[in-house]
Amino acid sequence: MAQATEAPAGTTAEGPTQHTQNQVQGLAKLRVPFPQEQISPLPKIICGECSRSRTKVCENPRHAKSKCKECGNYITQAHMHLDYVGHAELTNRLLEADPLWDWEPLALNQRGLPQFDENGGLWIRLTVCGHTRLGYGDAQGKPGPNAIKEAIGDALRNAAMRFGAALDLWAKSDLREAQSEHPKTAEDDGYTSERPAAARQERPAEQAKPAPSQPSEQLERLLRQVSDCWNSNNVLIFNQIGEDASQHGVLDEEFTDKRGAVTTLRKILDGKVAEIQAAQGGDAGRSAA
Structure with missing residues (x-):
């Protein structure tokens, strides 16, 4: 008589396999x-x-x-x-x-x-x-x-x-x-509020400062020089513009820039010179990636 062939063992294990345990x-x-x-x-x-x-x-x-x-x-x-x-x-x-x-x-x-x-x-x-x-x-x-x-x-x-x-x-x-x-002192710290103007709490009129006048002719001339040389990394150029402005008495003349912020030529030049010096000193920002 021909021997009966035994059925193979089941291939599906009961419960979690080693593979699924490793995954977990x-x-x-x-x-x-x-x-x-x-x-x-x-x-x-x-x-x-x-x-x-x-x-x-x-x-x-x-x-x-x-x-x-x-x-x-x-x-x-x-x-x-x-x-x-x-x-x-x-x-x-x-x-x-x-x-x-x-x-x-x-x-x-x-x-x-x-x-x-x-x-x-x-x-x-x-x-x-x-x-x-x-x-x-x-x-x-x-x-x-x-x-x-x-x-x-x-x-x-x-x-x-x-x-x-x-x-x-x-x-x-x-x-x-x-x-x-939405910090509590957003406007005081110079942050820009994203809320509609009608929703903001208006400041008392007596606290409002008069808007500075338009830049004088000499200041406008120097501002154009700053704009033309902005991409330069030469500190001497911006120092020279500052000396020129000081001689004409407009270095600390306040004016309103295109964004509506009150500033002076001194602040712009000091910020640019500090940025150039920091870049040349190797203080570069780190990448997050």
């Missing part, structure tokens, strides 16, 4: 809080006028640029700090959770490169332990190759947060940003 353990590693030494302060300008300015500083003297002792950046004093984890620290955590983690752009352009949207942002898919989630990042309007790397790093942090990575830092940063958008 890997995803759990992403949620472990980052140690303090891996958390850095990220500066964020909270003055609307400073943000919109070409030099990232407005005419308010209390917002003058200086080297921040906390983050090391040469930046307007009207800024706050958000706790964030850098690209290298996040990459190390992803590798600990899943050595085979990967990311890809959500869309490609005609050249096969990652497609950035009309706001300069990048959508990505981040895959960790077999699970994929979306993320979005941008470089805050910065141009150039470093901006692309910053957008990628920002997108990875955003997508990893969906897995729980540095979620506590995101929560605290969101709260700090929300608290800074």
Whole structure:
């Protein structure tokens, strides 16, 4: 008689497999809080006028640029700090959770490169332990190759947060940003209110200061020189303009600029000279990516 063939053993295991257990353990590693030494302060300008300015500083003297002792950046004093984890620290955590983690752009352009949207942002898919989630990042309007790397790093942090990575830092940063958008002394500190004019509380008439007169002919001439030489990194040029203004008695003449802020030529020149000297001294801002 022919021997009966024994049926093979079942191939489906009951309960969680070793693979799924590894996935759970890997995803759990992403949620472990980052140690303090891996958390850095990220500066964020909270003055609307400073943000919109070409030099990232407005005419308010209390917002003058200086080297921040906390983050090391040469930046307007009207800024706050958000706790964030850098690209290298996040990459190390992803590798600990899943050595085979990967990311890809959500869309490609005609050249096969990652497609950035009309706001300069990048959508990505981040895959960790077999699970994929979306993320979005941008470089805050910065141009150039470093901006692309910053957008990628920002997108990875955003997508990893969906897995729980540095979620506590995101929560605290969101709260700090929300608290800074409408400070109690916004107008006094030179911030720009986003509320409609009708909704703002008008100041008493007796506190209003008379608007300065239009710049004199000599001051207008010197302001044109400053505008023509603005992209120059030669401190001597701006010092010479200051000496010329001092000789004509217009260095401290107040006038209203195009944004409606009251300023003087001295403030403009001092700010520009300080910016050039800081740049030449190597006090460059760090990239977040």
